[in-house]
Amino acid sequence: MRIVIVGGVAAGMSAASRARRFNPDAQIVVFERGEQISYGACGLPYVIGGEVEEFDRLIARTPEQMRGRGIGVRLRHDVTGVDAQAATITVTDRTTGQSCTEPYDRLLIATGVSPVRPDWAVTPLGGVHVLRDIPDGEALDASVRGAKRACIVGGGYIGLELAEALRARGLSVVLLEKGAEVAGRMLDPDYQRRVRAELERHGVDVRCGVTVQGLTGKERVSGVQTDHGLVRADLVVVAVGVKPNVGLAKAAGARLGRTGAVAVNARQETSMPGVFSAGDNTESVHRVTRRRVHIPLGLTANRMGRIAGVNMAGGDARFPGVVGTGIFKAFDLGVARTGLTQAEADALGLNAVSVDVSSTDHAGYHRTSRPIHVRLTAEKGSGRLLGAQLIGENHLSVKRVDVVAALLGQRATAQDLFDADLAYAPPFSGVWDVLLVAADRLHKLV
Numbered sequence: 001m002r003i004v005i006v007g008g009v010a011a012g013m014s015a016a017s018r019a020r021r022f023n024p025d026a027q028i029v030v031f032e033r034g035e036q037i038s039y040g041a042c043g044l045p046y047v048i049g050g051e052v053e054e055f056d057r058l059i060a061r062t063p064e065q066m067r068g069r070g071i072g073v074r075l076r077h078d079v080t081g082v083d084a085q086a087a088t089i090t091v092t093d094r095t096t097g098q099s100c101t102e103p104y105d106r107l108l109i110a111t112g113v114s115p116v117r118p119d120w121a122v123t124p125l126g127g128v129h130v131l132r133d134i135p136d137g138e139a140l141d142a143s144v145r146g147a148k149r150a151c152i153v154g155g156g157y158i159g160l161e162l163a164e165a166l167r168a169r170g171l172s173v174v175l176l177e178k179g180a181e182v183a184g185r186m187l188d189p190d191y192q193r194r195v196r197a198e199l200e201r202h203g204v205d206v207r208c209g210v211t212v213q214g215l216t217g218k219e220r221v222s223g224v225q226t227d228h229g230l231v232r233a234d235l236v237v238v239a240v241g242v243k244p245n246v247g248l249a250k251a252a253g254a255r256l257g258r259t260g261a262v263a264v265n266a267r268q269e270t271s272m273p274g275v276f277s278a279g280d281n282t283e284s285v286h287r288v289t290r291r292r293v294h295i296p297l298g299l300t301a302n303r304m305g306r307i308a309g310v311n312m313a314g315g316d317a318r319f320p321g322v323v324g325t326g327i328f329k330a331f332d333l334g335v336a337r338t339g340l341t342q343a344e345a346d347a348l349g350l351n352a353v354s355v356d357v358s359s360t361d362h363a364g365y366h367r368t369s370r371p372i373h374v375r376l377t378a379e380k381g382s383g384r385l386l387g388a389q390l391i392g393e394n395h396l397s398v399k400r401v402d403v404v405a406a407l408l409g410q411r412a413t414a415q416d417l418f419d420a421d422l423a424y425a426p427p428f429s430g431v432w433d434v435l436l437v438a439a440d441r442l443h444k445l446v
Contacts, residue, residue: 001026002103003312004089006079006248007110008032009039009133010298011279011305013061015108016071018309026313029072029102031079031091036134037063042298044137045158048144049165055134055141082107082252084272106274106312109249109262110305113242113280113296120212121153121238126220128236131158140237144169147235151175151224153212154239155182160195160330162237163204167331174205174231176224178240181208186326188341188354188375191389195330202331207231242296244281257283259294266318268308276312278304285321287409288339288386289348295324323408324387325401334395338405339387342377351380355441359434361397363426370394376404376414376438383413383446388435400435414443 003019005012008030016028030037038061046052063073074091080099081090089107092099115130127147129140144150150166152159155177166173175182181192182199196206207228215236216223224231244261246254255271257263261283268276280296282304300322310317325338345352354377360369372392378385388404390397407417418439424431 001105001314003028003106003108004102004104005030005108005110006089007108007112007279008034008037008073008075009041009110009112009279010301011112011282011308012108012110013038013066014302014305015110015276015278015309015312016066017069018306019313020069020071022310022315023313024070027072028070029074030066031074031077031089033076033078033094034133034135035075037061037066037073037075039134040298041133044131044134045161045165047137048131048141048162049168055137058134079248082109082248082275084252084275087274104274106276108276108278108305108308108312109252109254109270109281110277110279110301110308111245111248111281112301113244115238116241116243117238118212118240120214123215123221125215125217127217127234128215128221128238130238131162132242143235144171147171149174149233150235150237151231151233152237152239153224154241155179155206155208156185156239156241157326157328159237159239160199160328162239163199164202164329164331166235167202167204171235172205173203174207174233175199176210176212176226176231177206177208178211179208182206183335186337186341187335187389188343191335191373191375191391194373194391195333195335198330198333242280244294244296246281249277249281257292257294259283259292261294263292266320267311267316268304268319269311276308278308284319287321287323287411293322293324295322297322297326320409323405325405327398327401329395332393332395334390334392334398336390336398336401337388338401339385339408340377341387341389342375345377345379345386350386352377352386353380353442353445354378355438355445357434357438357441359437360430361392361394361434362429364430366426368394368427370397372397372434374400374434374438376417376435376442378414378442378446380446383415383443385412385414385417400433403435414439414446418443
């Protein structure tokens with residue numbers, strides 16, 4: 001059996017490793033258009049900010065290590081076409097420019113996502129960056145060294161994490177967000193405002209409701225022109241979102257979902273026999289709403305890859321879906337969410353209600369306790385948990401979100417959460433953890 005994988009980062013290498021374990025006799029070849037495989041892209045802002053020593057620390061496996069496990073890795077090879085009837089792919093060696101065809105018995109398309117670049121961001125000006133892979137990170141890091149004023153466009157995960165990183169590097173930072181608030185796709189409005197206040201407390205100039213119209217400068221960027229005037233900047237980071245790389249799959253005949261990402265079944269199979277898709281280019285099922293969603297996150301990509309790897313190697317595994325769990329750090333705050341926000345539940349027409357609880361992350365009398373805020377959302381009538389949002393001044397405290405995430409996957413109720421036997425000791429929690437308090441109050445409302 002010959003297994004061919006297009007894309008050598010999270011999903012692709014997880015699939016290759018799992019297929020090798022499941023079928024020691026399979027021939028496995030990975031084609032990666034870049035120069036690195038198996039690295040943690042989520043760590044890029046932390047290298048920029050100095051919390052991680054160097055970009056090489058993000059690399060989990062080298063091509064040599066994978067080859068030592070019997071997995072072929074071909075770097076700088078761009079897969080440009082798939083012939084599903086002939087079961088072949090067309091590959092171009094980016095070093096030599098030569099093209100060839102390669103056969104497959106099972107094919108995985110794990111082409112990830114690309115940063116969205118608005119028209120104004122397509123520019124020859126120096127100092128304008130996106131952040132998606134290690135070369136992007138290296139280019140941004142080099143640019144930071146000569147900069148004084150940064151402008152970040154976009155208030156999502158990357159924009160918020162880079163705001164802290166660039167402030168740590170001594171730059172002044174203006175963050176522009178087109179929407180009403182930062183973290184607009186992640187949190188309810190009052191929780192968004194808490195995040196914005198934390199950014200401003202650390203010197204980030206946050207400007208929301210602003211539309212970028214263009215850039216100024218000669219060889220290097222000197223400013224960002226907006227509908228509210230000019231923002232002076234010698235470094236610009238474009239972080240307005242990502243789009244799934246579906247061109248290869250679409251051209252090959254694979255069906256795309258309503259989200260715009262590749263549609264698959266629970267085995268990660270596309271609509272084409274023998275062709276699988278996994279990772280950030282692929283949609284999944286939301287376990288709370290049962291709807292198709294595109295939520296590109298690291299764990300999801302790795303887990304999809306494992307499922308695809310088993311199935312391509314002759315096994316039978318199923319991907320259960322996602323609940324939309326996300327977490328990030330904004331200076332001294334930890335911020336997390338899972339499931340649905342109240343706003344998202346309302347938009348879906350669900351009869352939902354939320355409670356807010358402010359407490360301390362462990363026993364209030366303990367000298368290291370810090371404030372934590374929790375919003376818990378459930379469905380009226382059934383009491384089914386729909387989601388949670390947490391903000392804590394000890395950023396580690398918001399990992400409590402995982403308790404709710406686990407219960408969401410089981411379609412548990414507020415009463416189920418209240419009944420959970422959570423760990424207690426004064427340095428870790430109050431005897432009635434903040435989640436239990438919120439669950440008790442929520443149960444009385446549903």
